[in-house]
Amino acid sequence: MARIIVVTSGKGGVGKTTTSAAIAMGLAKKGHKTAVIDFDVGLRNLDLILGCERRVVYDFINVINGEASINQALIRDKNCNLLYILPASQTRDKDALTQEGVGKVLEELSKEFAYIVCDSPAGIEKGANLALYFADDAFVVTNPEISSVRDSDRMLGILSSKSRRAERNEEPIKEYLLLTRYDSDRVRSGEMLSLDDVQEILSLDLLGIIPESKSVLSASNAGIPVILDEKSEAGQAYTDVVARYLGEKRPHRFIDGKQGFLRRLFGGRK
């Protein structure tokens, strides 16, 4: 049986797809056969972040409609042979995504994979609801920013009431916080909500802080998940996240940022 993870946020642009690609790659690199599914029907992007956009032949909707088998639609990642991508459909209408269809695909994938990562679209529409419906774990991606925190809180409400686990009165979805685009300099100067501020409101199990990092854009430009950039802080932060999710104890990093003596004295900015 696979463990199903939904990467969700409510708000757009906070780093859901970046996170989905990174953690799926991280899990696969750790030796777990992992599938990552793009639920953003009509606006697929995960294929770009994973650099497989030119290898898309069939998509999620094709599989749901029975026009292709799962094995025909799954794309094996070029960097890791335990990672497979199921791309979203680019053109068809959103109603093609049905609860029954999604359930069948997940059930079939569960037989073969250890982890299934569902990359949720933004918003609280059908695609987002279906991405979380079957989940066992939720990675709530949040920016230290007022609208993102509010939307995350909203998603927590939906996770606890609109999922299959909620409907069946099973153990609720395990919710984790991923605080992304964190700028410790701005936190220090009082311009940005701190980890503690966000946790005072959301109080979730913290999987990790991903610092604001130029390497995220470079990684998307190249179509290589940022977790493979071992030199970058964001890459290391995602590696920590995967390790913690798998049960390893690792101290949290990137809360205080880099602090040289002169920076501490003069409070210099990057």
Add this chain to the structure above:
Amino acid sequence: MSLLDYFRLSKPKTASLAKERLQILVAHERSHRNQPSYLPQLQRELLEVIRKYVNVDQNAISVNFEQDENQETLELNIVLPDYQQANKGLNN
């Protein structure tokens, strides 16, 4: 704290402003989230019944649901109009 931070103290800290606004907003939204789903319909139907007898305004009735660890409270608040006005309204 760095030297520059010391001089920055005079500037308003917008992050604490954001936190305060969020705390109020989130508390409000959570209290609504836990309301039973029948509440809006209950409110509509109660309004219809009351309007058979008193000419009250749509906004003159409020239904609040509160939940704490020990009990759930359903609070119904109806603001009756001025007696004469109400009669006038019904005669029309």
